[in-house]
Amino acid sequence: MPLRGLSDRRGSTKQVVRRATRADASQILELVTPYAAQGLMLPRTLDQIASRIDNYVVAADASGRVLACAALEEYSPSLAEVSSVAVSPSHHGKGLGTQVVLGVERLARARDIEEVFALSLTDNFFLSLGYTPCTVARYPEKLARYDSLSKAGVEIIPKRCFQKVLDKTWSAPRLVENTEATNRRRRIAG
Ligand SMILES: CC(C)(COP(=O)(O)OP(=O)(O)OC[C@H]1O[C@@H](n2cnc3c(N)ncnc32)[C@H](O)[C@@H]1OP(=O)(O)O)[C@@H](O)C(=O)NCCC(=O)NCCS
Numbered sequence: 165m166p167l168r169g170l171s172d173r174r175g176s177t178k179q180v181v182r183r184a185t186r187a188d189a190s191q192i193l194e195l196v197t198p199y200a201a202q203g204l205m206l207p208r209t210l211d212q213i214a215s216r217i218d219n220y221v222v223a224a225d226a227s228g229r230v231l232a233c234a235a236l237e238e239y240s241p242s243l244a245e246v247s248s249v250a251v252s253p254s255h256h257g258k259g260l261g262t263q264v265v266l267g268v269e270r271l272a273r274a275r276d277i278e279e280v281f282a283l284s285l286t287d288n289f290f291l292s293l294g295y296t297p298c299t300v301a302r303y304p305e306k307l308a309r310y311d312s313l314s315k316a317g318v319e320i321i322p323k324r325c326f327q328k329v330l331d332k333t334w335s336a337p338r339l340v341e342n343t344e345a346t347n348r349r350r351r352i353a354g
Pocket residue numbers: 199204205247248249250251252255256257258259260261262263282283284285286287288289290292
């Protein structure tokens with residue numbers, strides 16, 4: 165499984181950005197729950213995260229602690245949302261949010277998804293990643309999901325919408341290899 169190593173100012177690798185595994189699910193839950201409580205993102209349960217773990221990218225430190233996450237939420241074969249972007253408060257402003265979003269974009273491109281969108285109260289973050297402001301009305305699939313969540317009693321805080329087209333010339337940094345998961349896949353394949 166591909167991953168990407170991040171270096172600190174002295175050049176030693178401190179964090180990796182990689183596809184999430186089942187073992188990360190509870191840490192992802194811990195990361196997103198306080199932000200969901202502030203209305204910055206939709207709440208998730210452990211079951212929801214675990215069952216969609218293949219859609220998550222995380223940044224983790226050398227001990228395996230998850231410092232940041234983001235998820236790809238697919239709406240159609242060519243459209244997906246970049247959701248659940250969360251960085252541990254102690255690690256804000258170090259580029260980890262950027263790296264997990266780039267990882268999710270890479271995942272999207274690998275799945276032939278051509279357009280991604282994100283909803284956020286933090287304008288500059290997605291603008292710095294090359295996203296363009298747009299109206300959420302462009303995505304009736306998202307409005308329909310908001311509608312059903314709202315009917316289920318989930319409070320929806322209006323956010324600004326951003327979109328990015330991942331055309332054929334687009335490329336994101338490669339992610340680093342997750343040895344354990346790759347070996348498991350090789351064992352299954354072999
Ligand atoms: C928003 C968030 C994901 C950014 O992660 P991060 O790792 O701190 O961001 P980065 O270091 O990669 O920053 C990249 C750029 O985003 C912008 N940015 C980051 N955080 C920002 C903030 N809170 N407000 C405005 N701009 C911000 C900056 O322009 C920054 O560029 P710079 O380094 O040149 O200043 C992080 O602050 C977070 O987890 N916030 C709470 C959850 C949230 O709001 N998630 C977004 C919902 S999708």
